[in-house]
Amino acid sequence: MILVTGGAGFIGANFVLDWLALSEESLVNLDKLTYAGNRENLAALTDDPRHVFVHGDIGDSALTNRLLAQYQPRAIINFAAESHVDRSIHGPEDFIQTNIVGTFHLLESIRGYWSSLQGEARDGFRFLHVSTDEVYGSLAREEPAFSETHRYEPNSPYSASKAASDHLVRAYHHTYGLPVLTTNCSNNYGPYHFPEKLIPLMIVNALAGKPLPVYGDGQQIRDWLYVKDHCSAIRRVLEAGRPGETYNVGGWNEKPNLDIVRTVCTLLDELRPRADGKPYCEQIAYVTDRPGHDRRYAIDARKIERELGWKPAETFATGIRKTVQWYLDNQAWVGNVQSGAYRDWVEKNYGERQG
Numbered sequence: 001m002i003l004v005t006g007g008a009g010f011i012g013a014n015f016v017l018d019w020l021a022l023s024e025e026s027l028v029n030l031d032k033l034t035y036a037g038n039r040e041n042l043a044a045l046t047d048d049p050r051h052v053f054v055h056g057d058i059g060d061s062a063l064t065n066r067l068l069a070q071y072q073p074r075a076i077i078n079f080a081a082e083s084h085v086d087r088s089i090h091g092p093e094d095f096i097q098t099n100i101v102g103t104f105h106l107l108e109s110i111r112g113y114w115s116s117l118q119g120e121a122r123d124g125f126r127f128l129h130v131s132t133d134e135v136y137g138s139l140a141r142e143e144p145a146f147s148e149t150h151r152y153e154p155n156s157p158y159s160a161s162k163a164a165s166d167h168l169v170r171a172y173h174h175t176y177g178l179p180v181l182t183t184n185c186s187n188n189y190g191p192y193h194f195p196e197k198l199i200p201l202m203i204v205n206a207l208a209g210k211p212l213p214v215y216g217d218g219q220q221i222r223d224w225l226y227v228k229d230h231c232s233a234i235r236r237v238l239e240a241g242r243p244g245e246t247y248n249v250g251g252w253n254e255k256p257n258l259d260i261v262r263t264v265c266t267l268l269d270e271l272r273p274r275a276d277g278k279p280y281c282e283q284i285a286y287v288t289d290r291p292g293h294d295r296r297y298a299i300d301a302r303k304i305e306r307e308l309g310w311k312p313a314e315t316f317a318t319g320i321r322k323t324v325q326w327y328l329d330n331q332a333w334v335g336n337v338q339s340g341a342y343r344d345w346v347e348k349n350y351g352e353r354q355g
């Protein structure tokens, strides 16, 4: 079996659902269930004996040692992290604790477990660390996309904490020979995306008749990838990636934020027109920019395509349509995640921004 951490969050849950739809191999899912972790994402697996959910922290060595000894996974995929840049600006400590200290404790447990393995079990074992393109910093408009050899230049507490975790993972390979793989992916979107992030926030605010808050001039560029394509890339790297290597994952799909927001609005105009017949774009509101806001990310995904034959299946047009439709079809899920804690966050992040 395999062990996944953070499998109740956005990407992790999509990965777990896809894994169990595509393979017979069981999966242990270790998740702390922070505000971003949601067991409802995994509701389809309630009666599936191949899915073992464990509520716990990657930083709890006693727990991870016990899980490793009990389940003897052939591979571990680490999705667990604090993931939202704006939250890292308001309060970096949780990011240091989970993304750096938690990853360190997890690596130590895995090192102990892997050292005890022999023969094929030891040779075939893999630890795959899921990371981000944000570790590379910000690109100017004319600069080439991030390759795997681009220097690390993280700019937010979030990206700095992810960069630190990537370095630890690299060091455990270099020093101890641990068979690690690292993926650095661009912005994901799709089902189960928590509505603190740009695309789901715009969909739920639009439908609720609320302002669509665009930071600064809205011309920051992100490289968007449908989440299920990220999951297929991770499966491929796990299957055929070379230990010690990193693989950049992206959709060759750079777009300014304002274009993204306008696309969401246009799709909603078609799929769920406003009662007053006016376009959703009228709800766009420019607000104070994110401090230290990275201007542009872009992924050069040629290595994973060349070496492992991976390419995304969705275009942005197909992926964003599926995504908007998913939110329209899953209003109950949206309602459930918009708890009191969610409302507190919205007030904290947007209350002080000037319109």
Ligand code: NAD
Pocket: 005, 006, 007, 008, 009, 010, 011, 012, 030, 031, 032, 033, 034, 035, 036, 037, 038, 056, 057, 058, 059, 078, 079, 080, 081, 082, 083, 084, 098, 102, 130, 131, 132, 133, 162, 184, 185, 186, 187, 188, 189, 194
């Ligand atoms: P998310 O915030 O939606 O989910 C994170 C999950 O990790 C949650 O289920 C949470 O409960 C769990 N978790 C947090 N701290 C934990 C801890 N200490 N122990 C165990 N579980 C813990 O995040 P996401 O968007 O799904 O991102 C998953 C991973 O992919 C992260 O490592 C992130 O850095 C990376 N990533 C995300 C994107 C993106 O666009 N969302 C892009 C590239 C890489």
Ligand code: DAU
Pocket: 083, 084, 085, 086, 131, 132, 133, 134, 185, 186, 187, 188, 196, 197, 198, 199, 201, 213, 214, 215, 216, 218, 220, 221, 222, 257, 290, 297
């Ligand atoms: O690039 C990969 C990263 O993508 C991941 O590592 C992170 O975990 C993930 O959260 C995401 O980070 P971003 O900061 O790019 O995503 P976010 O959805 O928060 O913002 C996308 C862009 O939209 C960014 O330029 C900020 C802007 N934005 C965001 C919000 C929430 C707005 O203009 N208004 C908003 O309300």
